Amino acid sequence: SIMVRSTKDVWSLLTSITTIIIVVQTVLYEIKRISEQFIPKQVRERILWIVNSLVNIGFGVTTLSIDEFDDYLGNEIYKASATYLSTIITPSSCQNLKVFMNTNFKRTTKGSEKNMMSLTLENGEKIRDVFNGSIVVVWEFIATTSTSPLKNGSSKSIVNRTFKLSFKKKYLENVVGVGGYLSYVLEKAKAINEERKVVQLFYKLHDDYHYTDGNPWLGIDFDHPSTFQTLAMDEGVKEELILDLERFLDRKEFYKSVGKAWKRGYLLYGPPGTGKSSLIAAMANYLKFDIYDLQLSTIRKDSNLRNLLLSTSNRSILVVEDIDCSTTTNSDQRLCMQPTNYYSRNYNDKNELTLSGLLNFIDGLWSNCGDERIIVFTTNHKERLDPALLRPGRMDMHINMSYCTYSAFKTLALNYLHIQNHYLFQQIQNKINQVNVTPAEVAEELMRTHHDDVDQALQRLLLTLNSKPTSSSSNN
Numbered sequence: 001s002i003m004v005r006s007t008k009d010v011w012s013l014l015t016s017i018t019t020i021i022i023v024v025q026t027v028l029y030e031i032k033r034i035s036e037q038f039i040p041k042q043v044r045e046r047i048l049w050i051v052n053s054l055v056n057i058g059f060g061v062t063t064l065s066i067d068e069f070d071d072y073l074g075n076e077i078y079k080a081s082a083t084y085l086s087t088i089i090t091p092s093s094c095q096n097l098k099v100f101m102n103t104n105f106k107r108t109t110k111g112s113e114k115n116m117m118s119l120t121l122e123n124g125e126k127i128r129d130v131f132n133g134s135i136v137v138v139w140e141f142i143a144t145t146s147t148s149p150l151k152n153g154s155s156k157s158i159v160n161r162t163f164k165l166s167f168k169k170k171y172l173e174n175v176v177g178v179g180g181y182l183s184y185v186l187e188k189a190k191a192i193n194e195e196r197k198v199v200q201l202f203y204k205l206h207d208d209y210h211y212t213d214g215n216p217w218l219g220i221d222f223d224h225p226s227t228f229q230t231l232a233m234d235e236g237v238k239e240e241l242i243l244d245l246e247r248f249l250d251r252k253e254f255y256k257s258v259g260k261a262w263k264r265g266y267l268l269y270g271p272p273g274t275g276k277s278s279l280i281a282a283m284a285n286y287l288k289f290d291i292y293d294l295q296l297s298t299i300r301k302d303s304n305l306r307n308l309l310l311s312t313s314n315r316s317i318l319v320v321e322d323i324d325c326s327t328t329t330n331s332d333q334r335l336c337m338q339p340t341n342y343y344s345r346n347y348n349d350k351n352e353l354t355l356s357g358l359l360n361f362i363d364g365l366w367s368n369c370g371d372e373r374i375i376v377f378t379t380n381h382k383e384r385l386d387p388a389l390l391r392p393g394r395m396d397m398h399i400n401m402s403y404c405t406y407s408a409f410k411t412l413a414l415n416y417l418h419i420q421n422h423y424l425f426q427q428i429q430n431k432i433n434q435v436n437v438t439p440a441e442v443a444e445e446l447m448r449t450h451h452d453d454v455d456q457a458l459q460r461l462l463l464t465l466n467s468k469p470t471s472s473s474s475n476n
Contacts, residue, residue, distance in 0.1 A: 062169045064176070068161040074215070074311065077182065080189035081163050082120070085139060087192060089119040089127060131181040135171050140164040198222075200290045204298055204308060216311055222291060226281035230415050232408040232439040233275055237399060241266075244397060245287060252371070263373040265362060265394065269382040270401030273438035276378045279401065280319055289374065290316045296323075302357030309361050310369055317374045324384040355386055363394060403436045403471075412439060416446040417454050424458040428465065435468040 068078045121127060121141035129137050142162045147155040167175055175181040201222035228242060248264045255262040268276040284291050292312050299305050312318060360366055362375060377395065379385060389395070404412075406429045413419055445464050449457040 060169045061166050062172055064165040066163040066165060069215075074313065077186070078161070078163060080186045081139075081165075083189040083192050084185045085127065085163075086120060087188075088129060089121065091119075131174070131184065135167065135174050135181065137165055137167045137175065137181060140166070197288050199224075199284050199288060202290060202292045202312075204293075204295060216308055217292065219290070222281070222284065224281040224285065226278045227285055228282050230411070231275060231278055231282045232404065232411045232415075232443070233279065233401065234405050235407040235411075241283075241397070241399065242286070245283065248374075249287070249372070261363075261367040261373075262371045263367060263375065265375045265396045266377075267382075267389075267395040267398045268376060268378045268401055269398065270380070271403065271436075271438060272380055273440035274401035274403065275439050276401050277321070279399075280317065280376055280378075283374070283376075284317055287315070287317075287374075289372075292316055292318045294318055294320050296320060296353065296358075299353050301353050305353060305357055306361065306366060309366070312370065312373075314370050315372045317376055319376045319378070321378045322380065323377045323389070324379045324381050355388060359388060359394070404432060404439045404442050406432055408439050409442055412442050412446060413458075416443065417457060419454055422454060422458060424455075424462065427462060428458065431462065431465040434470050435465055436471045437465060437468060 066078050066081055067075055069075060121139070123141060123143045126138055126140045129139065131137060140163070142164060144160045144162075146158050146160060148158055149155050165175070167181075173180065177183075199222040200219040202217040202219040205216055205218055228238060231238065244264070252262055268279060270276065280291065283289070290313060294308070296305075299308065309318070361369075375395075377389070382390075382398075390398075409428060409432055410420070410425075413422075413425075441464070442461065445461045446457050448460060
C-alpha cells in the first residue's frame, strides 16, 4: 500500500512538472511572438544584450567587443577574428551558419582552384573555443543596421558588424596579454591569409552614398599574368627594381630607426605602350600586395582623399595612373596637372582637392598611417608634372619605361615564339636601337603569326622596324 502510494506520488509530481514546462514554453512562445510583432528588432537585441551582460557580471564573465571599423579605419583584429573563426566553425558546433566562397583562394600549380568554401556565423550565433587546454572563450557575431544622415537631406544605411568575445575575468591577461589568445588568433589568421592569398584590385565606389559597410573600396580578384620574368623592359632596370623591392621588405626596423614611414614611392614615366601598367601588375604579383586604383577625378576634396587612403590596407600598392591627366583645363582643353586643384567643379576653396593634400599623405604627417605601403605614379609626360612631385626624396625611384630595347625584345621573343636565339636577331638588334618602337608594338607583330613559323614572325617585325624613321637617340 505504501509502495503504491509512493508510485502515485511520483507520477503526480512528474505530471505537474510536465504541465509547468508546457505552460512555461507556451508563455515564452507567446512573449516571443508578441515581442517580434510589436518591439523593433534593434530594441529586442539591446534588451538581450543588457540581460546577457547582467548574467555575465553575476558569473564573473568579461566580454570584449571587436568592431569591424573604428571610425574610418578597418580593425585588423576583426579581420583576423573572422578569418580564424572560418577555420573552426563546423555544422556540429553551431546551428545557424552562412556559407560563402572565399575569393582569396590559392591556385594550385596546375592552375585549378582549391575548394575555398567557408562557413561564418549568422547574426546572434555563438561558438565555443578552448585556448591552452583550459581557457574557454565564447564568440558571438552581432550585426546591426543604422542610418547616417547626408548633407543633401537623405540618408544611407550602414551595417555595423561586431564580434563579442566572452571569458572568465581571471583569464583577462591570458586573452589580451602578450602571447595570449588574441595574439594566437592574429598569428593563425596571418598564416591562413598567406595560404589563401590572391592579389585584389580595389577601386573607389563613385557614389559615396551607395556603400553600406563603411568601406569606400570595392575589390575584385586581380588575375593578371604579368611577372618580372615575362615583363619586357631593360634587364638592368628590372634587376635594380627587384633588388630595391626586396630591400624594402626586409628593412622595417631600419625605417623605424631612421624615423621614416615604412613606404616606398615609384614614378614610372615613358610613352604609351611601354609597359607601365604591366610593371605595376608584376610588382603586385611578386610582392603579393593588393592594388588600390586611385582615380583623382572622382574625388572632391582633401578630406575625401584622406578618408580613402586611410581605408587602404597594409601590404598594398596605391596607384595613380596618368597623374599628368587628372583634370582638363578650360582654356585650351590640354590634359595637364593642376598644382592646386585636381577636381574641376564649382566648389569653394575649402572643398578643393589640392596637390598639398596628396603630398601630405605621401611624405607628410599622414604618411605614417600604415606599414609596407608602396605608392606608384605613372605619366606619359614627365615634363608636365608639378615640380613639387619631382623634388628629391618625394618619389624614391624614377623609372624610365623606354622604347623597346634589344633585351626587352629577347624577353618578348621568348614569351611569344619560345626562342632564345635566331639568325635574324642581329639585324633586329641593329635596327631596334635606331628607331622608337614600343614593346606593345613588337608584341603585336609577334602575335600575328603562329609561333611555329618563327622566320615569318621575325621577318614581319623587321619590316615594321624598317618602316619607322630613325630616332634621334639610341635606345640602348
